[in-house]
Amino acid sequence: MILGAHVSTAGGVSNAPLNARKLGITAFQIFTKNQNRWVQKPLEAEEIDKYLRNCDECGIECAVAHDAYLINLCATDEDNLRKSRAAFLDEMQRADQLRIPFLVMHPGSHKGSGEDAGLGGIAESLRVLFDQQPDGRVRVLLETTAGQGTNLGYTFEQLAELIRLVDCDERIGVCVDTCHIFAAGYDIRTRPAYDNVFEKFDKIVGLDRLYVFHLNDSKKELASRVDRHEHIGEGRLGLEPFDYLLNDERFKDIPALLETPGEMDDYIRNLDVLRNLVKDVS
Secondary structure (H helix, E strand, O other): OEEEEEOOOOOOHHHHHHHHHHHOOOEEEEOOOOOOOOOOOOOOHHHHHHHHHHHHHOOOOEEEEEOOOOOOOOOOOHHHHHHHHHHHHHHHHHHHHOOOOEEEEOOEEOOOOOHHHHHHHHHHHHHHHHHHOOOOOOEEEEEOOOOOOOEEOOOHHHHHHHHHHHOOHHHEEEEEEHHHHHHHOOOOOOHHHHHHHHHHHHHHOOHHHEEEEEEOEEOOOOOOOOOOEEOOOOOOOOOHHHHHHHOOHHHOOOEEEEOOOOOHHHHHHHHHHHHHHOOOOO
């Protein structure tokens, strides 16, 4: 796997590749704008050029964007839905400006309207947005969620249904978060359980639709439906699932990005733990 982490863009997106280089990684995830604001000023051409130069100079293999937390593409409030769609269109446009191939998003929260209505609303929003950006290059990745509250995307069946409803294979895919699938009830702590989960994923969604992993241990127990990240090997998952993933030949070219708590020193420690799990196959 191509190990990476979510890195800071403090001072401008052009600093992201430099922060990745400090961690010794060639893949990273960023917010291309403030994740807690609806609107932010456009990216300046000079900053975009600097970002692209820094990516080249730092040997970055893959960059991933994550959308803002405020966005809910199945919002039942019309004003919130309008703002969510506008903000997500901006996210897609920013990713294209930065030549970022993947935009990870939490599918949405139905807020009481029901899961079927919520899934339908998300799919409709994505169809509208893809129509508004017909020449867009970024692939939107539905992130597996823990299923906390009324959040959608916590079962493989829901992800498959969204992909079916959107009906635009070239623009959509999936990001699997290890903490989230565990909290949602998918146990990957033993080899048989791990194999069973990804066999299910392949049958229901398709491994060919899996483009990114988020590597996080879980503070909460299996099927808790609570999203709380923990340092690698220090949570309820333990080290074994990460050993299985990192040495799974099916995923060798897929970016695997840390979102564990803490600062840069914590990322360095977690990356060292992960690198020590990689078996020498030479």
